[in-house]
Amino acid sequence: QQQVKQSPQSLIVQKGGIPIINCAYENTAFDYFPWYQQFPGKGPALLIAIRPDVSEKKEGRFTISFNKSAKQFSLHIMDSQPGDSATYFCAALPLQGAQKLVFGQGTRLTINP
Amino acid sequence: DAGITQSPRHKVTETGTPVTLRCHQTENHRYMYWYRQDPGHGLRLIHYSYGVKDTDKGEVSDGYSVSRSKTEDFLLTLESATSSQTSVYFCAIRLGTSGSDTQYFGPGTRLTVL
Numbered sequence: 001q002q003q004v005k006q007s008p009q010s011l012i013v014q015k016g017g018i019p020i021i022n023c024a025y026e027n028t029a030f031d032y033f034p035w036y037q038q039f040p041g042k043g044p045a046l047l048i049a050i051r052p053d054v055s056e057k058k059e060g061r062f063t064i065s066f067n068k069s070a071k072q073f074s075l076h077i078m079d080s081q082p083g084d085s086a087t088y089f090c091a092a093l094p095l096q097g098a099q100k101l102v103f104g105q106g107t108r109l110t111i112n113p
Numbered sequence: 114d115a116g117i118t119q120s121p122r123h124k125v126t127e128t129g130t131p132v133t134l135r136c137h138q139t140e141n142h143r144y145m146y147w148y149r150q151d152p153g154h155g156l157r158l159i160h161y162s163y164g165v166k167d168t169d170k171g172e173v174s175d176g177y178s179v180s181r182s183k184t185e186d187f188l189l190t191l192e193s194a195t196s197s198q199t200s201v202y203f204c205a206i207r208l209g210t211s212g213s214d215t216q217y218f219g220p221g222t223r224l225t226v227l
Contacts, residue, residue, distance in 0.1 A: 043203050043218030103155035
């Protein structure tokens with residue numbers, strides 16, 4: 001049972017382009033939505049996170065857009081660079097309790113020079 | 114890396130053998146987690162701990178057990194490994210106890226069950 005659905009599975013973008021990764025969730029108890037970035041051979045690392053009381057959050061070149069009514073959120077990477085090539089995971093969790101993260105399936109992003 | 118180490122980093126074993134993976138933290142955090150990562154599934158929670166000797170099941174706990182006898186160590190045991198348990202296993206710690214506190218992940222253990 002996949003509670004967070006992520007698309008696309010893979011994405012190739014030219015340097016400077018704006019890759020967009022989308023996620024959708026069903027559980028209305030989720031109220032915190034982090035994105036993780038993972039490089040080969042490494043563990044996932046927190047990139048940016050959002051709560052549903054805001055519709056957008058920016059940190060540097062990374063932006064999360066959040067649509068609470070549609071239960072969807074997305075990651076945009078502005079002015080993408082080859083160093084952004086990695087696997088990206090969206091996740092969700094309810095703020096109450098033990099913080100059991102539910103991950104999307106992941107998107108392998110490649111930024112070509 | 115928030116002071117998390119995992120051992121071993123790589124292991125190859127045979128079906129039916131017991132396997133124990135170790136997660137060690139140096140900063141006395143209360144919450145620790147074990148996840149497995151498989152293509153097409155992202156990361157899925159196996160078990161987690163909220164204190165010494167306090168553990169609970171996650172989404173994919175069948176075939177796994179855990180123990181936490183010291184704050185710094187969280188062990189994941191496969192009592193009788195199967196090929197379906199071939200995966201990359203990540204340990205994570207949660208900094209603090211606020212709901213939005215970040216989880217930091219260790220470097221992972223790649224397990225192959227033949």
